[in-house]
Amino acid sequence: MRLLLVEDDERVAAALVAVLGRHGFQVRHARSGHEALDALVPDGNEPYRVVLLDLGLPDRDGFEVCSRIRAHSGVPVIMVTARADVRSRIHGLNLGADDYVTKPYDMGELLARIHAVARRGLAAAPEPTEQPPAPGPLEARGISIDRxxxxxxxxxxxxxxxxxxxxxxxxxxxxxxxxYRREQIFSEVWRSGWEGNGRTLEVHIGSLRTKLALPGLVEAVRGVGYRLIPEQPADTEPGR
Known part of the structure; x- marks a missing residue:
């Protein structure tokens, strides 16, 4: 099984490569986000089955690397990082990571997680001749969204x-x-964390309301986030 290890710490990488090699993995070591993205460009070789991705890379944040990987590939991604806070976990999973492991970790558990996401990735892979269907338009309240x-x-x-x-x-x-919670909106639309960016979201919501000219279309749920109201509410004021 081919595995891409994205880790800038040479000592940590060397230990991982040695252990993974003893368990039958063919490991390529990428030391930066740029090198990792280059490694994932199809080159005729067997594709990588799993990516182990550190977040503290020298050229770009690992969250950005995950987002770029997910935009072009369905390869399973496991974030392996010292960032143990819940916000980072949620942000990484919302960006499309398949698993999130914090350092220090048990090597046996990491191996089990690698095999688990590899099995899920194999089961979810489409047949080679299958073409993904084009996303259909979204319809709501007289709005048509051609994605x-x-x-x-x-x-x-x-x-x-x-x-x-x-x-x-x-x-x-x-x-x-x-x-949709504010944290989720920022993870999926801005590819960044919510903290400190509340004004940005309010400005974009206000601009949408003005341009679409549909009163009450987007409703604020105090302390949580926003939702799109599917039908025009009767005798109610537009959400603020």
Whole structure:
């Protein structure tokens, strides 16, 4: 099984490569985010079955590397890091990591986790001839969101949105009525943490409300987040 290890600490990497090699893994060691992304470019060789990703890389944050990997590949990613706080765990998993292991860890447990995500990745892999279906448009409250062409219309009227406004609307419209937590919105739209960025989200929500001109479309749930209201509420004021 081929495995990509992304770790800038040479001592830690050498120990891991030695142990993984004894357990039958063919390990490539990448020392930076740039080197890791280059290693994942298809080159005709057997694809990597798992990526072990450290977060403290010298050229870019491991969260960004995970986001870039997930944008182009379904290879299972295990974040292996000293960041043990809950916010980092949630952020990493929301970005698409399959597992999150904190240092120091038990080597037996790490091996078990590698095999577990590799099995899940193999089971989820499509047949070679299968083409992923194009995402259909999202419809809600007279809004049509074409995710392929990144186009939004309201009752047939084109509404130009910025990239982040579009991504924010598309996220909320995936499940009308469901409350999306602020932390989740920032992880999926901004690819960053929520803390200290509250004003940014409020500004984008306000801009969406103005451009779409649909009162009460996006409702704030105090202390939690936002949701898209699927039907026009009767005799209520727009959410603030």
């Amino acid at each position: 392929e062409r990144r186009r939004v219309t309201v009752h047939g009227r084109d509404v130009p949105l910025t990239r982040k406004e579009f991504d924010l609307l598309a996220l909320l419209a995936q499940s009308p009525g469901v409350v």
